[in-house]
Amino acid sequence: MGSALRVHVLGPSWSFSHEAALKLFEKAEISLNRTISEVFRSVASDEQSVGVVPIENSLQGPVNETVDGLAEYEQIFVKEEGVMKVNLVLAKNPKSEKLTHIASNPYALSQASSFIAKNKFEVISVPSTSQAAEVAARESEVGAICSELAARHYGLEIVARHVEDRESYTRFFVLAHSDSPIGAKKSTLIMNLEHKPGALFRALEAFAKNDVNLLMIYSRPLRSSRWEYYFYLDFEGSRIEHKVNKALEELTRVTQRVLVKGSYSSKNINELFKT
């Protein structure tokens, strides 16, 4: 029997990335990293490993550190996508009598702002939802807004479910040294434009002419020159389909650099087995 696949994820333990990785890979040796950049470095230095990182949340938008990592690490590709519904719970120490404070990370706090205001809690900002659960386990007057998984692992009791103002979904990418183009419905690329007026228009023309649908386009600053940008694109289809291939060929002719970051399938993580 071979050894388990090593999966690098953004920690700490019981973060949403950790949960996504546990659901996407039933048998895995999970390795927790402190930053998304560290996940990219870890995957780059071990060809047999994969990484799991968030790429976009449906309310917050893309995750800049992941977009920048895809642009920087030319040898790393997207092998698979997982989409997970974000379920936030309010959890407390089972011995707690009354909550006066709520701990969570800034994103989760803003996503649950109506719930917090209605209940008149004081707010404590910590770097992650799982660290919030850890604080709640220690301090009985502090509740945590975190995932159900984190609440369970820190021995907390769930007081309320779905405390978020609106439902949101997070897309995760499985990073690897190759992609999975066969049967793939979606692809991702990074492109740098020529420094000419109309450059973006001509780039998008390559897609429109070949009937390839863009799903998402996002710009990030080029660190090398001020007020210039590179672009991240998601589009429909696999790079091995004829029309996609033709669009990419034309795109290469009108841009400075195109990095096809992979064609991949998408999984609904919530429908996978329970962790």
Add this chain to the structure above:
Amino acid sequence: MGSALRVHVLGPSWSFSHEAALKLFEKAEISLNRTISEVFRSVASDEQSVGVVPIENSLQGPVNETVDGLAEYEQIFVKEEGVMKVNLVLAKNPKSEKLTHIASNPYALSQASSFIAKNKFEVISVPSTSQAAEVAARESEVGAICSELAARHYGLEIVARHVEDRESYTRFFVLAHSDSPIGAKKSTLIMNLEHKPGALFRALEAFAKNDVNLLMIYSRPLRSSRWEYYFYLDFEGSRIEHKVNKALEELTRVTQRVLVKGSYSSKNINELFKT
């Protein structure tokens, strides 16, 4: 003599936004706000006032809260742009003998990461660079990475200048109830696309055909529907120029919504009088 102009800025005192506002408005009654959204609300409710908010940093990219505010508040326009070079200093309490820790906000800490690593400082993350200066004034073993202005106002001594790894610039917008199209060289708009393939391509065609140069395009998630986006655009020229006007007319025909957020002039804040 009339009373001074009320200027709403993102606080706390001696933040970069506060500094930008002091340099852009020699005589002003500054009102500090806790969030960018609060600046928008304050300006919206007082037609005589203006606001100063960061819109983009040349290394970090656009400021999502400002982009979302421009899309939400239809009655607020961009009246002027100010560009400021970000100069970070290391400052300490004059009585301090040895620094062991460095406090700053996460962005400034990441911008000065080489300097911090070389000097082997422990890091303390606080919400703003001016709060870092306040901590340094109180705790003699803690240095602050902050602006020169914040250092001066908290009575700190400057130990090193230009501690950032790379130079960066921040663009600020002056928000008001009208724009300044006469003689303006730049404009900003928000647009929502039709839900059809090629919609972005057709929108950019309106600019390309009329020879209007795009400076920047950025997408943000629509809170109303998952994995759909609205767009923020900066382009050259004023809305009262013939070709810009023609491009905007054509754009309106191929999009769901166009909000012209104003045509405005740009100032180099570093060349304005000293605060």
